[in-house]
Every structure is written in C-alpha cells, then in structure tokens.
Amino acid sequence: xxxxxxxxxxxxxxxxxxxxxxxxxxxxxxxxxxxxxxxxxxxxxxxxxxxxxxxxxxxxxxxxxxxxxxxxxxxxxxxxxxxxxxxxxx
Amino acid sequence: xxxxxxxxxxxxxxxxxxxxxxxxxxxxxxxxxxxxxxxxxxxxxxxxxxxxxxxxxxxxxxxxxxxxxxxxxxxxxxxxxxxxxxxxxxxxxxxxxxxxxxxxxxxxxxxxxxxxxxxxxxxxxxxxxxxxxxxxxxxxxxxxxxxxxxxxxxxxxxxxxxxxxxxxxxxxxxxxxxxxxxxxxx
Numbered sequence: 680x681x682x683x684x685x686x687x688x689x690x691x692x693x694x695x696x697x698x699x700x701x702x703x704x705x706x707x708x709x710x711x712x713x714x715x716x717x718x719x720x721x722x723x724x725x726x727x728x729x730x731x732x733x734x735x736x737x738x739x740x741x742x743x744x745x746x747x748x749x750x751x752x753x754x755x756x757x758x759x760x761x762x763x764x765x766x767x768x769x
Numbered sequence: 770x771x772x773x774x775x776x777x778x779x780x781x782x783x784x785x786x787x788x789x790x791x792x793x794x795x796x797x798x799x800x801x802x803x804x805x806x807x808x809x810x811x812x813x814x815x816x817x818x819x820x821x822x823x824x825x826x827x828x829x830x831x832x833x834x835x836x837x838x839x840x841x842x843x844x845x846x847x848x849x850x851x852x853x854x855x856x857x858x859x860x861x862x863x864x865x866x867x868x869x870x871x872x873x874x875x876x877x878x879x880x881x882x883x884x885x886x887x888x889x890x891x892x893x894x895x896x897x898x899x900x901x902x903x904x905x906x907x908x909x910x911x912x913x914x915x916x917x918x919x920x921x922x923x924x925x926x927x928x929x930x931x932x933x934x935x936x937x938x939x940x941x942x943x944x945x946x947x948x949x950x951x952x953x954x955x
Contacts, residue, residue: 732802733793742802 691763698722705756713747773804
C-alpha cells in the first residue's frame with residue numbers, strides 16, 4: 680500500500696466522473712497535454728482506450744508510451760491505476 | 770513483404786490471432802499499436818501459421834520406417850521414434866517388432882559391404898532401438914504435452930527421504946515403548 684502514490688489512491692478510491700486526464704497516476708502536465716492533443720482530454724477517454732485493449736496493462740503501457748512519450752514508470756503507473764479502478768468499479 | 774497499413778481491420782485481427790497475440794478490436798486508436806506488435810512478431814520469426822500438425826504429416830507416408838536405416842545414431846532414432854510414437858493405433862510391442870524386422874530387411878543390403886559379421890550386428894539393432902525408443906518416449910511427451918511438472922528435487926530422492934523419516938519415526942516410537950520400563954537412574 681505504501682508503494683502507491685497519493686494520486687493513485689485518490690483516483691482509485693472513487694468513480695472518476697469527469698476528472699481530467701492529469702488526475703491519472705503517472706500523468707503530469709506534459710503528458711496530459713500530449714494526450715489532450717490527441718483527443719484524450721478526460722480520464723474516462725483514456726479508460727476507454729484501456730478497455731479497448733482489453734484491460735491488458737502491458738499493451739496499454741506500450742500504447743501510452745507511444746502516444747504520449749511517457750516512460751516505462753509513468754506508463755506502468757497509469758496502467759496500474761486504471762486496472763485497480765476497473766477492479767473496483769467496473 | 771506486404772504493407773500492414775493497407776490491410777483491413779479484420780485481416781489485422783486475423784494476423785494477430787495467428788501470432789498468438791491477445792488483442793481487442795482493431796480501431797483507429799488501437800491499429801497503430803497492433804501493427805507495431807505484428808511487425809515485432811514477424812521480425813522475431815514466430816511461426817506465422819499455427820499448424821503444428823504439419824510436422825506430423827510424415828507419419829502418413831509409408832516411408833516412415835525408412836528413417837530407421839541408420840540404427841546406430843541415437844539422435845536419428847529418437848527423432849523417428851517420436852514420429853512413430855504419435856501413431857495411436859500402434860502398440861509398443863508391435864511397433865518394436867515391426868521396425869526391427871524392417872531394419873533386418875533393410876540393413877542387410879546396406880551392411881554387406883562392411884567388414885563385420887552381420888549376425889551380431891543385426892542383434893545389436895533391436896537393443897539400440899529399445900534403448901533409444903525408451904529414450905524417445907519422454908522426448909515425445911515433452912514435445913506433445915508438457916505434463917510433467919518440473920521438479921526441483923528428483924522424485925526418487927523424495928521417496929528415499931520419506932522412507933528415512935518413516936524408519937526414524939518407527940525407531941523413535943519403538944524406543945519410547947521400551948523406555949516405559951523403569952530404567953531411570955535417580
């Protein structure tokens with residue numbers, strides 16, 4: 680539990696609603712902008728992509744790295760965040 | 770080489786299945802990723818067509834016994850043994866007799882030119898076959914269906930250990946009984 684960040688815990692703890700993409704764990708300002716440019720302006724749209732990839736964290740991590748330029752740690756963190764959110768709410 | 774981007778989504782999906790890549794729908798946002806995955810898989814040279822049965826087609830041919838022409842080489846016989854092993858209708862006994870008989874027939878004209886007696890040499894072949902044949906069966910099992918779970922400690926050692934523990938416990942219990950008689954030194 681101590682390995683997850685506060686941001687992670689905040690996201691996973693409740694339905695995401697209309698939260699911006701930067702509320703995702705691992706996604707900061709820079710990466711958030713890159714994603715918004717591609718149309719992923721809300722967290723749920725990124726969730727949509729995660730679901731399209733059948734909730735496969737490896738695939739999603741790879742996609743996120745390609746799409747936003749995230750590094751392995753950031754992409755992995757985001758994938759894990761989404762996975763846990765799905766486990767809790769989907 | 771064909772270009773992946775000109776393929777339809779269905780074709781990409783089929784290709785992904787062929788390479789054994791788990792995937793979701795091929796849509797705008799996922800297409801690039803899947804194309805990239807396919808390129809990686811193609812470069813690694815994974816089998817593009819999942820039809821392992823193709824390697825067993827040789828059992829259909831009559832020439833399968835032909836492979837036994839070189840009896841001494843154990844690696845050859847292991848390979849051919851594995852092919853033969855996959856025939857379900859052949860029992861082990863029939864199989865051995867038949868192949869050894871076929872080698873009797875075939876080996877004779879072959880070894881005529883050699884300077885050793887045919888008799889003892891022909892006797893050798895069935896034994897080598899048996900040895901290599903028994904070796905081939907575990908190889909085949911490995912290829913077909915890896916059922917044997919990898920053991921860290923070999924099974925026989927586990928049995929021996931169990932026996933040792935059982936004997937030890939027996940000794941302990943039997944000594945406990947004899948100690949009931951008052952031998953204690955006060």
